[in-house]
Amino acid sequence: MLHSMTGFAAHKGMANGYSWGWDLRGVNSKGLDLRLRVPDWIEGLEGVLRAELSKKLSRGAVTLSLRVQKDDEDSQQALNLGQLSTVLEAMAEVETQAMDRGLSLAPSHASDILALRGVLDTASIETDTKALRAAIVADLPDLLTSFLEMRRNEGEALDSVMKDQLNQVEALTEASAEAAEKRRDDVAANLRANLARVLENADNVDEGRVAQELAMIAVKTDVTEELDRLRAHVVAARDLLAKGSPVGRKLDFLMQEFNREANTLCSKAQSVDLTGIGLDLKAVIDQMREQVQNVE
Incomplete structure (x- = not known):
């Protein structure tokens, strides 16, 4: 508790x-x-x-x-x-x-x-x-x-609020995964268009350098790791809530990790829908972090 x-x-x-x-x-x-x-x-x-x-x-x-x-x-x-x-x-x-x-x-x-x-x-x-x-x-x-x-009564109220917020984070994480999948074709089309533009306007292109740049672009747009870590953080947070106090310090650290992944997700979005979901995710995490400040 x-x-x-x-x-x-x-x-x-x-x-x-x-x-x-x-x-x-x-x-x-x-x-x-x-x-x-x-x-x-x-x-x-x-x-x-x-x-x-x-x-x-x-x-x-x-x-x-x-x-x-x-x-x-x-x-x-x-x-x-x-x-x-x-x-x-x-x-x-x-x-x-x-x-x-x-x-x-x-x-x-x-x-x-x-x-x-x-x-x-x-x-x-x-x-x-x-x-x-x-x-x-x-x-x-x-x-x-x-x-x-x-303090226990206050803690029960915090537990209920935070469980609901974790459910929201989980739902937004899955919504992010769906949005990332939907933008896959658009990202690929943009990449092909940019590559064609470069090849048309450049002589003696270094194919190795082009391959390297493509790999870097792919890494910068891939949000798979961020989504996996967000899912893992949700599981860890629920385990801490089930364990009960004193877990305040651990939850506070976990909130920092939540926020870091949400920030990275937004920076890699390259999609209006994914950016919107990422911002909603950050808002819920900030609210949850405020609650954690009161946990023993």
Whole structure:
């Protein structure tokens, strides 16, 4: 079964006097790019979560956000002075750059600064966060289950669309073969006419050179290899779809091969009908390539 790289899941949990909210999002990417935004005061949490995500995901730009708060009176909010200093320095630089360009910025309010991530931390009087970390990690599978389910559903839709597109490519390939066969007589007639014109206007023609030129022309107009490779690529693509994710990279490479054969087919066409079919073929391949970009 195919899996899409696009997905979203949200989940809430609580344990040991704490509550938390998860947010997991995924989009397409060439590789696996994990971006975690988790409380740094829970020792070792990010490393464990990163390892667990890597076991279940093979590709995609995935962002995991986690907000944790203590539910009783022991929790308190405190300024993160280091982060506050960084923010204020950045604001001063922005204002300086704006003034140098003659721009006027609206005044900042303390509430705006406090709302920035990391400036105001939720801290706890507890120093041992092992139990909290274990509870949060134990809650991760529920989030991942929802996330992977959405990716599978998206993958099923991609599978259906791509199978239909492969059917179109197959049909257009066979239509190309028929068009190539129909143009055979026209190509031969043109070749004979051109050859006769050359022989009539040239003395002491090198028969060997003429034979060589004819062979080159024949190669430049023969699309048999391109059609055979297109048929083989259709078979390979269907095999990959049947195999299921992770096959995104292989499908992406195969789309490049599809496109290369379609381009060569158009360049060798020498026929209005064959050129039209080749252009239709390229359009379907481009559409299929867009879908492949989302396959894990």
